[in-house]
Amino acid sequence: MSFEVVQIPVWQDNYAYLLCADDGTAALVDSPEAPPIQAELDRRGLRLTHIFQTHHHFDHVGANAALVESVPELKVWGGAYDSEHERIPGQTRVLRDGERATWAGETAVIHEVPGHTLGHIAWRWSNGAAFVGDTLFVAGCGRFFEGTPAQMDVSLNEVIAGWPPDTKLYCAHEYTQSNLRFALHVDPDNADLQALSQEVDALRAEGQPTVPSTLARELSCNPFLRCDTPAIRAATASPKGAPRHDVLGRLRAMKDGFRG
């Protein structure tokens, strides 16, 4: 048994993911809003059994209460920090760094990836799909709301960058075009990035999603995974020998102030 990933666009730019198993059950990765999720379940005739949570932000847990009300036995799995802080409504299971979770015949390794929030986790499944929430976006990364640049540096450049290059990265927002404007600003001579930008503009013109990405593509295009390159060191005016997390902190601050 395995699962198929169905992408559900919600609001302006959120993605929820419905994992559809062969036996008619489904699991949800993050739950922004119930009606579009319920509609997809009904349309496919699937029974929701689990929610797999990346982090506690409202645009990721907003539908939990409503979904638990309609499915009282719904299992809600999430990370340890968010459980300790009781900020994932209905959480039934606590998953720690390196722990494994099994569903639909596949196994996920849980990776704690603090930075965007302190409780953020990523789900890397045995079928090559990884759900990274708001930690990494196509050609970008999440804002550092709770964590430090040093924490985000480990999350992005050691944890995620260490996965197999063909890992499919499912992020929780469609921010790609605006991320690319900044990426091209700091890494203008990157030919892979230029090619990606053209590909993305064509997809968006057709109303198509640009997610998932692959780790290989992000390693060659995403400036936040390229803090050790001369281009990004120069663009951030990093002093010679500055540690990578310092470059990352400068790059994120530049992005926060960027009006492209």
Ligand code: ZN
């Ligand atoms: Zn978030």
Ligand code: FE
């Ligand atoms: Fe979000």
